[in-house]
Amino acid sequence: MSVSALQTVLEVGQSVVEHRPWPRVVVTVETWNALIEGLSGGALTMLGLWGEMGMAHLALREDSSESIVVASLPCPDGRFPSVGRLHPPAQRLERTMADLVGLQAIGAPDHRPWLDHGRWPVRHPLGAATTPIGILPPYRFLPAEGESLHQIPVGPVHAGIIEPGHFRFTANGETVVRLEQRLGYVHKGIESLLNGATIDQAARVVGRVSGDSTAAYALAFARAVEAATETVIPDRAHWLRALMAELERLANHCGDMGAICNDAAFALMLAHCAVLRERILRASAACFGHRLIMDCIIPGGVSADLPADGVKTIQALVAEIRRDFPPLVDLYDNTASMQDRTVNTGFVRPALIKQFGCGGIIGRAGGRTFDARRQPGYPPYAQLQFATALLTDSDVNARIWLRIREVEQSLSLIDQILQRLPTGPVRVELNSPGQITEGMALVEGFRGDILVWLRLNADSTVARCHPRDPSWFQWPLLEAAVENNIVADFPICNKSFNGSYSGHDL
Amino acid sequence: MRSKLLLQNLLRFPLTVPAPAPSEAALAELAAKVNDNAQRRLGRSLSIREVDAGSCNGCELEIHALNNAFYDLERFGFHFVASPRHADVLLVTGPVTANMKQALERTHAATPDPKWVVAVGDCGRDGGVFAGSYACIGGISAVIPVDLHIPGCPPTPMQLLQGLLALLEAQ
Numbered sequence: 001m002s003v004s005a006l007q008t009v010l011e012v013g014q015s016v017v018e019h020r021p022w023p024r025v026v027v028t029v030e031t032w033n034a035l036i037e038g039l040s041g042g043a044l045t046m047l048g049l050w051g052e053m054g055m056a057h058l059a060l061r062e063d064s065s066e067s068i069v070v071a072s073l074p075c076p077d078g079r080f081p082s083v084g085r086l087h088p089p090a091q092r093l094e095r096t097m098a099d100l101v102g103l104q105a106i107g108a109p110d111h112r113p114w115l116d117h118g119r120w121p122v123r124h125p126l127g128a129a130t131t132p133i134g135i136l137p138p139y140r141f142l143p144a145e146g147e148s149l150h151q152i153p154v155g156p157v158h159a160g161i162i163e164p165g166h167f168r169f170t171a172n173g174e175t176v177v178r179l180e181q182r183l184g185y186v187h188k189g190i191e192s193l194l195n196g197a198t199i200d201q202a203a204r205v206v207g208r209v210s211g212d213s214t215a216a217y218a219l220a221f222a223r224a225v226e227a228a229t230e231t232v233i234p235d236r237a238h239w240l241r242a243l244m245a246e247l248e249r250l251a252n253h254c255g256d257m258g259a260i261c262n263d264a265a266f267a268l269m270l271a272h273c274a275v276l277r278e279r280i281l282r283a284s285a286a287c288f289g290h291r292l293i294m295d296c297i298i299p300g301g302v303s304a305d306l307p308a309d310g311v312k313t314i315q316a317l318v319a320e321i322r323r324d325f326p327p328l329v330d331l332y333d334n335t336a337s338m339q340d341r342t343v344n345t346g347f348v349r350p351a352l353i354k355q356f357g358c359g360g361i362i363g364r365a366g367g368r369t370f371d372a373r374r375q376p377g378y379p380p381y382a383q384l385q386f387a388t389a390l391l392t393d394s395d396v397n398a399r400i401w402l403r404i405r406e407v408e409q410s411l412s413l414i415d416q417i418l419q420r421l422p423t424g425p426v427r428v429e430l431n432s433p434g435q436i437t438e439g440m441a442l443v444e445g446f447r448g449d450i451l452v453w454l455r456l457n458a459d460s461t462v463a464r465c466h467p468r469d470p471s472w473f474q475w476p477l478l479e480a481a482v483e484n485n486i487v488a489d490f491p492i493c494n495k496s497f498n499g500s501y502s503g504h505d506l
Numbered sequence: 507m508r509s510k511l512l513l514q515n516l517l518r519f520p521l522t523v524p525a526p527a528p529s530e531a532a533l534a535e536l537a538a539k540v541n542d543n544a545q546r547r548l549g550r551s552l553s554i555r556e557v558d559a560g561s562c563n564g565c566e567l568e569i570h571a572l573n574n575a576f577y578d579l580e581r582f583g584f585h586f587v588a589s590p591r592h593a594d595v596l597l598v599t600g601p602v603t604a605n606m607k608q609a610l611e612r613t614h615a616a617t618p619d620p621k622w623v624v625a626v627g628d629c630g631r632d633g634g635v636f637a638g639s640y641a642c643i644g645g646i647s648a649v650i651p652v653d654l655h656i657p658g659c660p661p662t663p664m665q666l667l668q669g670l671l672a673l674l675e676a677q
Contacts, residue, residue, distance in 0.1 A: 119604040122640045156609050159588035161556045161566050164606060185605045186560045189641035205635050211564025211660065255567075268508065274574035275521060281571070291662060292564055327511060335508070502562045505603075 006044070006062045006069050009035065013071070019438040020227040022376075024057075024070040032073045033081055035060065040086035045357035047442065048451045048468040049083060049093040051101040053127050056080040057466075059440070059451060061357075066375055070440065070453070075103060078127075082108035089356045089473055100191065102127035112140060115184040115505060125192045144170035144178040152487065156185045163501035167490075174486040179479045187505040194454075194465040199225055199299050199430065202462045206452065207294055209467050210503030215241075215248040216445030217467065218297035220452040223378065224465075225299040228439030228456050229431040235422040237301035238379040243314070243417045244284075244293045244302070245443075246410040250321070251280040252446040253403040253410070256498050260400060261332065263491040264341040272328050276321055283317040286310075301427025311418050318411055318418075329404055342397040346481040346493035350394055356473040360448025362497055365402040366394035372444035384416050396496040432460055445470065447500060469503030521575040525582070525671065526664055532654055532672035551583040552673065555593035555617065559610045559649075560600030560642060564660040565627040569597065571663040584670060590616040595673070599626045601633040601642040602649050614650045622673060625652045626666070628659045635659075 013025035027035070035058065038044040047059035047068065058071045073080050082105035084091035094105035095114035102124035118136030122129045149170050156164035166182035190209060194202050206221040207214045219241055226233060258273025281291040287310040288296045296303050332338060352358075353366040363370055371388050373381040389405035391398040440453045448470030455463040478497050482490050556569055572579040573586070587593050590613045602610060614623070625646035628634035633644030646652050656669035 115605075117605045119607065120640055121604075125640050156606065157557060157590075157613050161569050161586060163558050163561070163563055163566065164609065185609070186558070186600070186603055187605055187641050188560055188601060188603055188636045189639035190636075192641075193636065193639050201635075208562040208564065208635055208659075211562035212567060214562075214564065255570075268511070271575060272511070274571070275576070278571060278574050278576050285662075292567065292660070294564070294659065331508060331511060500563065502560075 006060065006065065006067050009069060009071060016072070016438065018228075018436060019070065019440070020230065022068040022070065022440060024072060024438065027071045027073055029073065029081060032058075032071065035071055036081065036083050036086050038062075039083065039090075042354065045354075046083070046087065046089055046473075047357065047449075048453065048466070049090050049097070050453070050466040050468070051097040051103040051126070052464050053101065054078070056097065056103055057453070058083065059453070068376060068442070078102055079104045079106050081106055084108050084110070087355075089476065092476065093472065100124065100126040115187045117184055120189075125189060126195075139182060141168045141180050141182075142178070146172070146177070148172055149177060165501050169487060169490070171487055174488070176482050176485055176487055176490065179482050179490070181475055181479060183475065183501060184505050186502045188502075190506045191464075191466060194462050197462050199456075199460060199462065202465060203298055204295060206465070206467055209506065210447075210469060210500040211292060211294075212252055212500070213248070213445040213447060213450065213503065214295075215244045215293040215297055216443050216450050217452070218295070219245055220441045220443040220445075220450045220467070221454075221465075222297055222299040223441035223443065224439040224452040224454050225430065225456070226439070227441060228437040228454060229433055229460070231300060231428065231431045233301045233428055234425045235380075236305075236424045237426045239417055239421050240302045240306065240426060241297050242380055242384075243414060243421075244288060244296060245445075246413050246417070247280060247284050247314075248293055249446040250407060250410045250414075251277050251284070253407050254280065254321075254325075256495070257328075257332075257400060257403050257407075259498075260342075260396065260492060260495045261338060263495045264338055266335065266338050269328065269331065269338075272324070276324060276328075279317060279320060283313050286313050298427070300430050301425075303427070305426045311421070314414060315418060318414055321407075321411060325407060332400065332404075339397060341489070341492060342400060342496075343395060345396045345485060345489050346496055347393075347395045348477050348481045350392065352477055352480055353394070356477055358448070358470075358473045358477055359444075360446070360470050360474070361399050361402050361406070362474050362477065363448065364389060365391045365398040367392040370449070372442045372449040376442055378441075378443065380417070383420075384413055386413055396492055399496040430460070434458055436463065447471065447498065447503075448474065467503075467506070469500050469506075471499040471501075471504040475499045475504060522578045522581070523576055523664075526668050528672035528675045529656075529665070529668035532656065532669045533676060535654055536672055536676035552594045552622075552670075553587045553592055554584055554595045554597050555587055555590045555613070556597045556599070557590075557610060557613050558599050559606045559630075559646065560603035560636070561627065561629060565599035565630075568660045568663050568666060569599075569626065572666055577663045577667055579667070579670070582671065582674065590614075591618065593617050593621070595622045595624060596650075597624050597626055598646045598650075598652075599630055601629040601636040601639070601644055602646060604641050604643060607643055607649055610646075610649055622653045623650055624654045624656060624669065624673070626656050627661060628657055631655050631657050
């Protein structure tokens with residue numbers, strides 16, 4: 001594979017003109033295979049892999065040139081060469097394509113269903129939908145063989161107030177030999193609900209793909225719609241969106257910091273972090289009318305401008321956090337018994353992070369600099385000063401410290417936004433191109449990069465929309481992270497990842 | 507560091523908000539279902555088991571907030587437990603995905619009588635924005651009997667508190 005793999009694709013393939021802002025190219029099987037080699041060789045990073053009837057789509061990023069492209073392979077017979085055969089991060093996505101669309105990945109190493117648990121009244125809901133015949137065979141977990149091994153099944157209903165999923169541990173005494181995840185319990189059929197929806201309806205649904213990231217999802221969806229319809233939104237809307245996104249990041253990082261420490265029975269930290277989180281949510285409710293900032297970012301801008309005292313409210317919040325957060329950081333830093341639980345726990349090999357294109361906290365705590373706010377970037381971040389926080393230890397401790405750094409970073413970003421907030425309107429009417437258009441967006445949520453791809457009909461209803469959660473490339477790494485850790489450290493490893501079940505299961 | 511933090515908080519006024527009045531709507535819904543037997547057995551202390559039956563995680567975040575210093579749910583005698591076998595109340599969220607239906611039924615069956623089921627959120631009431639999907643049953647009451655609905659997307663901690671207090675009041 002040559003260096004300019006993506007260039008080759010662009011020259012050989014047939015470009016789809018209505019796809020924005022990055023090119024989408026219809027490719028041949030030869031090019032598709034070359035791209036797979038680029039992925040397995042490490043020159044390319046996979047951003048997404050999804051399907052529709054008769055077509056497989058692969059979103060890619062070339063790290064050297066920072067260019068992004070979507071390669072689409074027509075597969076009229078419902079079969080395409082497996083990406084997962086050479087590039088494991090694609091495996092769960094291919095199993096999902098088989099479940100939802102009925103596309104078969106030829107040569108794939110794992111043909112077990114993933115989201116389809118045999119409970120739906122329909123098979124292949126996004127493809128040629130049929131009624132299921134018979135019942136699915138019991139799910140086969142991967143074997144772990146050896147003397148003195150035992151299995152611990154956990155979930156889908158967990159002990160805490162968290163989302164459902166199943167974890168199958170194979171342990172040797174206290175040590176985890178293998179963890180295998182079984183997800184899909186909260187599959188809500190979101191992509192099917194989006195088919196044919198109006199933009200307003202779709203925005204509300206995409207804003208609920210993962211409730212903790214509602215602002216980031218709404219932002220990604222809005223940006224994809226605006227790219228497709230070539231709508232230019234007012235400056236002030238960009239800045240208010242960034243303000244909301246940073247408040248969401250701040251609230252989640254504060255909450256996670258407490259929750260991780262609580263899993264090591266350090267309840268004091270949870271109590272204090274929960275107070276910070278609550279203050280952020282209250283300020284959000286005062287400024288945007290919703291504690292979690294749901295339905296506030298809409299295609300065309302934002303739903304409402306800040307109230308008259310909005311800037312003051314958020315400035316007071318920032319001052320409070322600046323006062324109350326550093327003592328908590330000191331507390332973490334000076335509690336040796338806490339660090340005994342986090343240092344060297346849940347280590348993820350940086351090579352694995354790179355291979356999976358794992359973003360967010362987990363990526364940046366393991367040496368991968370990628371941050372969608374910076375690259376590909378979107379307004380107003382190019383006008384704001386922020387250094388990407390980066391660590392290389394790749395353990396639970398590093399993921400805590402990265403959250404600490406990003407809390408500080410978000411506070412600084414909010415400061416800058418409030419100081420330089422442009423005046424003017426906060427929303428515009430969307431353009432109606434009157435023809436089929438396609439758009440894509442990549443947005444940095446608190447968990448990592450969220451991708452939204454969509455195609456709009458001529459009447460501006462949604463023809464197809466695919467939201468891809470960062471968790472797709474993070475959950476598999478949790479399986480690697482807990483290997484050789486003790487079972488009792490699983491909760492703290494899991495919390496340090498904080499993968500989304502709902503965002504993943506769709 | 508730790509002792510300084512603890513001391514500061516001892517000297518400060520508590521953050522906890524005063525108890526809200528129980529929700530009128532919730533009281534009305536519960537009025538018909540009050541059972542003397544349940545009151546005698548449960549008293550004023552209720553153990554809650556939370557079950558996510560397909561939620562987007564928004565409701566879970568706000569249910570979590572009930573435990574923070576502002577709402578301090580435990581002062582009313584409520585506390586969250588890890589097993590349905592220890593629970594008096596099932597607090598259920600989500601549009602009940604087909605993939606979670608059996609787990610919800612089993613959790614309900616594992617909860618000893620007398621028990622209450624509280625459906626949280628717009629999804630828990632009728633499926634919310636996910637109503638009509640092939641993958642959702644839609645509404646908790648389509649799967650297990652529900653005693654109280656607390657609507658909202660997601661309901662605020664205050665709304666959750668009002669609903670739960672009605673549960674105590676109705677007894």
